[in-house]
Amino acid sequence: MSTQSLVAPDGRWAARTGEKVSWRARLMVRLFAGRFDEALAFGCTVAPGNALGLHAARLTSDRERCGVARTLRRVSVQARQTRPLRPATVAVHRANVIAAEGAIDAVVQRLHSPLPVSAMGMARLRRLLTDGTGPMYASGRGDLDGRLHAALAEL
Structure with a gap:
C-alpha cells in the first residue's frame, strides 16, 4: 500500500483501502507533526501504515498543498505592506521575502x-x-531563496 492510498478524495488523510488506521497513529501524527516534518525533510524512509506514513500522506494531500501555497502568498503580501496584517503574527523578513x-x-x-x-x-x-x-x-537568518529552490527541487 502506498502513502497515496491513505489520502481521501476530499484531501483528508484516511485509509481508503479498508485498512484500519489506529487512533494512536492519528494522534501521533497531530502531536508530533514537527518531528515528522523534520524526519521527512531529511529523507527518512516512510513505511506505509505507520504514523510517519500517515503524516507523509497528509503532507501530499491537495488540502495541505493549498494551505502551504496560501501561506506563502500571505507572507509575500505581508512583506510588501508597511504594517503587519495582524499585530500578533511574527514579522516576516521583508528584504528576504521580496528578494525571493x-x-x-x-x-x-x-x-x-x-x-x-x-x-x-x-x-x-x-x-x-x-x-x-x-x-x-x-x-x-539564512538564504530564503536557496531554501525555497531546494524545496522546489524536492517537490
Missing part, C-alpha cells in the same frame, strides 16, 4: 499544478514556514 518572490511564485505554481508532490519537499516547505528563527522571519 520569484522562488515563492514558482513554488506556489508547482503546488497548484496537477503533478504529484513529494513528502520531503512539502516537509521542507512546512519547516521553512514554521521556523520562526529561519530566513523567512525578521529575527531569522
Whole structure:
C-alpha cells in the first residue's frame, strides 16, 4: 500500500483501502507533526501504515498543498505592506521575502499544478514556514531563496 492510498478524495488523510488506521497513529501524527516534518525533510524512509506514513500522506494531500501555497502568498503580501496584517503574527523578513518572490511564485505554481508532490519537499516547505528563527522571519537568518529552490527541487 502506498502513502497515496491513505489520502481521501476530499484531501483528508484516511485509509481508503479498508485498512484500519489506529487512533494512536492519528494522534501521533497531530502531536508530533514537527518531528515528522523534520524526519521527512531529511529523507527518512516512510513505511506505509505507520504514523510517519500517515503524516507523509497528509503532507501530499491537495488540502495541505493549498494551505502551504496560501501561506506563502500571505507572507509575500505581508512583506510588501508597511504594517503587519495582524499585530500578533511574527514579522516576516521583508528584504528576504521580496528578494525571493520569484522562488515563492514558482513554488506556489508547482503546488497548484496537477503533478504529484513529494513528502520531503512539502516537509521542507512546512519547516521553512514554521521556523520562526529561519530566513523567512525578521529575527531569522539564512538564504530564503536557496531554501525555497531546494524545496522546489524536492517537490
